Amino acid sequence: MELIRLSSAPPNPGCRRQPNCFSGRCGVLGNNGGVGDQPDRQAALIDIRSLSKSFPGQVALSDVSMQILPGQIHALVGQNGSGKSTLIKILAGYHQPDPGAEVVMRGESVDIGNLSAPQRAHLHVMHQDLGLVPTLSIMENLALGRGYETGFAGRINWGRERTRVKRLLAEFEVDADPRALVGSLPAAEQSIVALVRALQDWERDDVGERGQGLDLRSVLVLDEPTASLPRPEVERLFAAVRRVAQRGGGVVFVSHRLDEVFELADYVTVLRDGKVVGSQPLAELDHARLIELIVGRAIDELYASPPEPKSEVALEATDLAGNDLIDLDLTVRRGEVVGVAGLVGSGRDELASLLFGAEPLVRGAVRVNGQTVSNPRGAVTAGMALVPADRKGEGCIPSHSVRENVMLPRLAPFGRWWLRRTAERQAAQEWVSKVELRPADPERAIITLSGGNQQKAVLARWLRTEPAVLVLDEPTQGVDVGAKASIYELLASSAATGTAVVMCSSDAEELAHVCDRVLVLRSGRLATELSGASLTSDRIVQEILS
Amino acid sequence: MKIARSKFSPGNISIVYLYLIGFAVFWIWIPELWISWITHKSVLNIDMSTKAIVAVGLVVPLLTNTFDLSIAGVISLSSVMVSWLQTEYGWNMWPAMLVTLLVALVCGAANALLVVGIRINSFIATLASGAVITAIAEYTSGGVQIQVPNSFKEISKSQMFWGIQAKVGYLVVIAFVLWYVLEHTPIGRYMHATGDGPEAARLAGVQTKRYVVLSLMICSLIAGFGGIVSAAQTAGNATSGAPYLLPAFAAAFLGSTQFLGRFNVWGTVASVFVLASLVAGLQRAIENPGIRRILDDLFFGVALILAVGLSKLLERYRERNAFKLRALEVNRLNN
Numbered sequence: 039m040e041l042i043r044l045s046s047a048p049p050n051p052g053c054r055r056q057p058n059c060f061s062g063r064c065g066v067l068g069n070n071g072g073v074g075d076q077p078d079r080q081a082a083l084i085d086i087r088s089l090s091k092s093f094p095g096q097v098a099l100s101d102v103s104m105q106i107l108p109g110q111i112h113a114l115v116g117q118n119g120s121g122k123s124t125l126i127k128i129l130a131g132y133h134q135p136d137p138g139a140e141v142v143m144r145g146e147s148v149d150i151g152n153l154s155a156p157q158r159a160h161l162h163v164m165h166q167d168l169g170l171v172p173t174l175s176i177m178e179n180l181a182l183g184r185g186y187e188t189g190f191a192g193r194i195n196w197g198r199e200r201t202r203v204k205r206l207l208a209e210f211e212v213d214a215d216p217r218a219l220v221g222s223l224p225a226a227e228q229s230i231v232a233l234v235r236a237l238q239d240w241e242r243d244d245v246g247e248r249g250q251g252l253d254l255r256s257v258l259v260l261d262e263p264t265a266s267l268p269r270p271e272v273e274r275l276f277a278a279v280r281r282v283a284q285r286g287g288g289v290v291f292v293s294h295r296l297d298e299v300f301e302l303a304d305y306v307t308v309l310r311d312g313k314v315v316g317s318q319p320l321a322e323l324d325h326a327r328l329i330e331l332i333v334g335r336a337i338d339e340l341y342a343s344p345p346e347p348k349s350e351v352a353l354e355a356t357d358l359a360g361n362d363l364i365d366l367d368l369t370v371r372r373g374e375v376v377g378v379a380g381l382v383g384s385g386r387d388e389l390a391s392l393l394f395g396a397e398p399l400v401r402g403a404v405r406v407n408g409q410t411v412s413n414p415r416g417a418v419t420a421g422m423a424l425v426p427a428d429r430k431g432e433g434c435i436p437s438h439s440v441r442e443n444v445m446l447p448r449l450a451p452f453g454r455w456w457l458r459r460t461a462e463r464q465a466a467q468e469w470v471s472k473v474e475l476r477p478a479d480p481e482r483a484i485i486t487l488s489g490g491n492q493q494k495a496v497l498a499r500w501l502r503t504e505p506a507v508l509v510l511d512e513p514t515q516g517v518d519v520g521a522k523a524s525i526y527e528l529l530a531s532s533a534a535t536g537t538a539v540v541m542c543s544s545d546a547e548e549l550a551h552v553c554d555r556v557l558v559l560r561s562g563r564l565a566t567e568l569s570g571a572s573l574t575s576d577r578i579v580q581e582i583l584s
Numbered sequence: 585m586k587i588a589r590s591k592f593s594p595g596n597i598s599i600v601y602l603y604l605i606g607f608a609v610f611w612i613w614i615p616e617l618w619i620s621w622i623t624h625k626s627v628l629n630i631d632m633s634t635k636a637i638v639a640v641g642l643v644v645p646l647l648t649n650t651f652d653l654s655i656a657g658v659i660s661l662s663s664v665m666v667s668w669l670q671t672e673y674g675w676n677m678w679p680a681m682l683v684t685l686l687v688a689l690v691c692g693a694a695n696a697l698l699v700v701g702i703r704i705n706s707f708i709a710t711l712a713s714g715a716v717i718t719a720i721a722e723y724t725s726g727g728v729q730i731q732v733p734n735s736f737k738e739i740s741k742s743q744m745f746w747g748i749q750a751k752v753g754y755l756v757v758i759a760f761v762l763w764y765v766l767e768h769t770p771i772g773r774y775m776h777a778t779g780d781g782p783e784a785a786r787l788a789g790v791q792t793k794r795y796v797v798l799s800l801m802i803c804s805l806i807a808g809f810g811g812i813v814s815a816a817q818t819a820g821n822a823t824s825g826a827p828y829l830l831p832a833f834a835a836a837f838l839g840s841t842q843f844l845g846r847f848n849v850w851g852t853v854a855s856v857f858v859l860a861s862l863v864a865g866l867q868r869a870i871e872n873p874g875i876r877r878i879l880d881d882l883f884f885g886v887a888l889i890l891a892v893g894l895s896k897l898l899e900r901y902r903e904r905n906a907f908k909l910r911a912l913e914v915n916r917l918n919n
Contacts, residue, residue, distance in 0.1 A: 394787070414786050434784055435785065437846075446790065457773065499788070
C-alpha cells in the first residue's frame with residue numbers, strides 16, 4: 039500500500055516522467071525513509087524470509103531467503119533436486135510452504151500459499167511449457183482467462199482488441215499480426231507472447247493507468263525459458279526480459295545454462311540441498327566459482343580432454359540429404375569426437391536421425407565400417423548407437439525398469455530361447471555401477487530417475503553394445519551440472535576405446551570443450567569446420583549466426 | 585526386496601481376495617450346491633476354458649498396444665469352417681482343423697496388413713475386419729447351425745481326470761507357452777518394448793512392425809482354435825463368436841491390474857476363472873431366470889470398467905508419486 043501511494047504522488051518531480059521507476063535510482067524511496075527500518079525490505083518487490091518446505095520424510099527447502107528488487111534479473115540456479123523446482127512450485131502456488139515463512143510483497147505481508155487474485159497477478163510464473171494454444175491466434179491466446187473487450191450485445195470489439203495487442207507486442211519488438219496463429223510464430227516470439235500474456239495482468243493494476251502501458255512493479259519467474267530455443271532467438275527473448283527489468287519489473291531467471299545466467303542476470307541465488315548456499319551479485323563471481331557453489335565441490339575438469347583420433351574410418355556419410363540437410367559429406371574416424379552445431383532448421387537437429395536411419399534419407403548413403411545403414415535395425419547391427427534428444431519419447435521406455443532399458447538392444451548374451459534372469463540382473467548391476475547411476479537400483483522404473491540419471495542409463499544401454507559409432511543429439515539437455523561432467527567422462531572413455539562419436543548440440547560451449555572438431559551447419563549445408571585453436575565457443579556461435 | 589513385499593499386497597492380487605470372499609459367501613448361501621465338485625468342474629469345463637483361451641490370445645496384441653476386435657469374427661468363422669468342411673465335404677477332422685487354423689492365420693495377416701501396412705488405427709481396422717469376417721461366416725453357414733460328428737466332439741469333451749475335459753488342458757498348455765514366450769524370451773521382451781515405447785524400441789533396433797504383425801497373427805490363431813473348440817462343444821455357428829468378445833477384453837484388462845501391473849497371461853486366466861466362478865455361484869443361488877440371464881454380461885461389463893478405471897487411477901497415482909519419489913531420493917543421496 040505504501041508503495042502505491044508513493045507511486046501516485048511521487049515527491050520527486052523528476053520522477054513523474056517515469057511513474058514506474060522503482061529501481062531506487064531516482065531516489066524516490068531513499069527520500070521517503072518513513073517506511074521503516076528496513077528500506078530494502080520495503081523496496082523489494084518480493085521478499086522471502088525463512089521459507090521451508092518438507093515433504094513426508096524429507097526436507098526439500100530449509101530456511102530459504104530471497105529478495106527480488108525492482109529492475110533486477112535474479113538468477114536461481116542449482117542442480118536437479120536442489121529444491122529449485124520446489125521453490126518455483128511454491129511461488130506458482132502449487133505447494134504450500136511450511137508454517138513460519140515470512141513473505142512480503144510490494145510492502146505487504148502476504149500468505150504465499152494463498153495469494154489473492156490481485157496479489158497473484160504480481161507474481162507470475164512462466165513455465166518451460168508455455169501453455170499457449172498453437173491453433174489459436176495471438177489475440178485469442180492473450181484473451182484466454184482474461185476475456186475480451188466487448189461492446190454492444192456482447193460483441194467482441196475486435197478492432198480495439200487488435201490495437202491493444204499490437205501495442206503490447208510492439209513494446210517487445212514483435213512485429214506480428216495479432217490475428218496470426220501462435221503455432222506459426224518462431225519459437226522466440228511464442229515465448230514473448232507467453233511473456234506478454236503474463237505481463238498484461240499487470241496492466242490492470244489499481245494504479246496502472248489502463249491503456250497507458252504496463253505497470254511493471256511485479257515479479258516474473260521464468261522457468262528454463264531457453265531450453266527449447268535456438269541461440270539467436272534466445273537473444274530476442276533476452277532483449278524482452280531486459281526490457282521488463284529496465285522498466286522496473288523483477289525477474290527470476292531459472293536456467294541450467296550458466297553462460298546464459300552470466301549474460302542475462304545481475305544477481306544470483308544458488309540452492310544446494312534445499313539451502314541457499316550463495317546469494318550475491320554475479321559480477322563477484324566467475325564461471326568456475328559458480329559451478330563450485332552449485333556442485334559443492336570444485337570440478338577440476340568439467341570437460342575431460344579429447345583423446346587422439348585413430349586412423350581408420352568408422353562412419354562415412356556421402357551426399358546426405360533430408361528435410362533441411364543438403365548434400366552433407368561426413369567422415370568420422372575411430373576414436374574421434376566430432377561435434378555438429380547449427381540452428382534449428384539448419385539440419386543439425388535431423389542429422390542424428392538421418393545417420394541412424396530413423397528418418398528416411400532423401401538422398402545419400404551412410405556406411406558404418408563399410409556396411410550401408412538404412413534403418414535403425416540395420417544401424418544397430420552395423421554397430422551404431424543413437425542417443426536421441428527426446429528422452430521420454432525416443433530415448434527410453436519410461437515405464438520399464440533401468441535393467442530392461444539398458445539390456446534392450448542386446449539380449450543375446452542371456453540366451454536366445456530363455457532369458458537367464460540372474461545373468462541379466464548381474465549385467466544390469468554392473469552397468470549401473472559403471473555409469474554411477476543414482477539410485478543404484480536397476481529394477482527402478484527409469485522414469486522415476488532424474489533427467490541426468492535417465493541419460494546415464496540411456497548411455498549405458500549403448501556403451502554396453504560397444505558401438506563403432508555413437509551418435510548423440512543434445513546429450514546434456516535438461517541434465518544437471520554434476521551429471522553433465524560424468525556424461526562427458528563416459529563419452530571420452532568410450533572414444534578412447536575407439537568409438538567414433540558424433541555429437542549434435544545447441545550448446546556451443548559443450549561442443550568446444552568436448553569435440554576434436556566441430557562442423558557448423560547453416561541452412562542445410564556445411565558452413566565451416568572448426569578444430570584446434572579456432573575451436574572456441576565464441577567462434578562456433580559466430581559461425582552459426584553469420 | 586521391495587518387489588517381494590508388494591507381491592501379495594491386496595492391490596496386486598485383489599482378484600484372489602475377491603475369489604476368497606465370493607467362496608465364503610456362497611458357502612454360507614448355497615452350501616450344498618457350492619461345496620460340490622460338480623459346480624467347480626462345470627465352471628472349469630464349460631464357463632471358463634474357451635473364454636480363457638481366447639482371452640490369453642488377446643493379451644498378445646494388447647501387449648504391443650494393438651487392439652484386436654476381430655476375434656469374435658474369427659471365432660465364428662472358424663467354428664463354421666471346421667464344421668462345414670466335415671459335414672459338407674466329409675473331410676476328416678484333422679485336415680479340417682488344419683485348414684481352419686490356416687484361415688484364422690489369414691485373418692490375422694489381413695489385420696496386420698491394415699494395421700501395420702496401411703497404418704489404420706487397430707481399433708477401427710479390426711472392428712471393420714471383424715464385421716467382414718463375421719459376414720463371411722454367416723454366408724458360409726447359410727444362417728443355420730452346422731452339426732458336427734461325434735468323433736469331433738471328443739477333442740473338446742474327452743475327459744482327462746476327475747471329469748476335467750480336454751479343453752482345460754488346451755488352456756493350460758496355451759497359457760503356459762504364451763507365458764514362457766512373453767515373459768522369458770527376447771521375443772516377449774521386444775513385444776513389451778513395442779507396446780510401452782514404440783519409437784524408443786524402434787530406435788533401439790527392435791523391429792516393432794514385425795512384432796505387431798506377429799502379435800495379431802498369434803491372437804487370430806488362438807481365436808481360431810477357440811472357434812474349433814466351441815464348435816466341438818456344440819455345433820458350428822456363425823453367431824458363436826460374439827459372446828466371447830467382452831469377456832476376453834474384460835479378463836485381459838482386469839488381468840493387467842494383477843500380479844505384474846501390465847498385461848499378463850496368468851492374471852488373465854485368473855480373472856476369467858474368478859469372474860466365471862462368481863457368475864456360476866450367483867446363477868445357482870438366484871431363482872429369477874431374468875436376472876440369471878443377464879449375469880454374464882453384467883459381470884464382465886462391470887469388470888472391464890473397474891479394471892480400466894483402476895489402472896487409470898493407478899497410473900495417475902504413480903505419476904503423482906514419481907516427483908515425490910525423485911525428491912526423496914535426491915534427499916537421501918545428499919544425506
